[in-house]
Amino acid sequence: MNTLLYFIGPLIAVLIVSTISSVIYKDVEKKDKGFVLNYHRLTYRRRLIRGLWGIPLVSLMYLALYRFSDLTSNEYGVIGIIFLFLVLMDVAYNYVKWKNNEKKV
Numbered sequence: 001m002n003t004l005l006y007f008i009g010p011l012i013a014v015l016i017v018s019t020i021s022s023v024i025y026k027d028v029e030k031k032d033k034g035f036v037l038n039y040h041r042l043t044y045r046r047r048l049i050r051g052l053w054g055i056p057l058v059s060l061m062y063l064a065l066y067r068f069s070d071l072t073s074n075e076y077g078v079i080g081i082i083f084l085f086l087v088l089m090d091v092a093y094n095y096v097k098w099k100n101n102e103k104k105v
Contacts, residue, residue, distance in 0.1 A: 004075065044098035051091045058083050 018039075025040040032043045039047065062083055066076060 004071075044094050044101055048091060048094040048098055051087065051094055054090070055087055058087050 021038060021040045025038065028041060030043040030046075031041055032046055036042055036046070039050065042050065062080055065071075065079065071079070
């Protein structure tokens with residue numbers, strides 16, 4: 001069985017839970033200090049910091065995937081590009097939103 005099929009179920013579950021959390025915490029006051037487990041309760045500055053912490057974690061996840069799976073070199077390349085694109089887009093989006101919110105205040 002193809003290893004990529006194991007990613008489809010968890011990906012769908014994460015998208016559903018993320019959408020529900022986004023709707024629930026839309027109008028809740030965001031926290032800028034202290035520990036918050038839920039990503040949607042953070043300010044954009046804290047989301048940016050969490051995204052930057054995600055870069056080494058995504059790198060470790062990619063290395064573990066490379067070490068323990070039997071994908072082709074094309075599949076490794078596609079997965080690596082997807083990981084890089086997602087992290088960079090998350091960091092860029094949160095940085096822009098943080099700066100826009102900073103100007104408003």
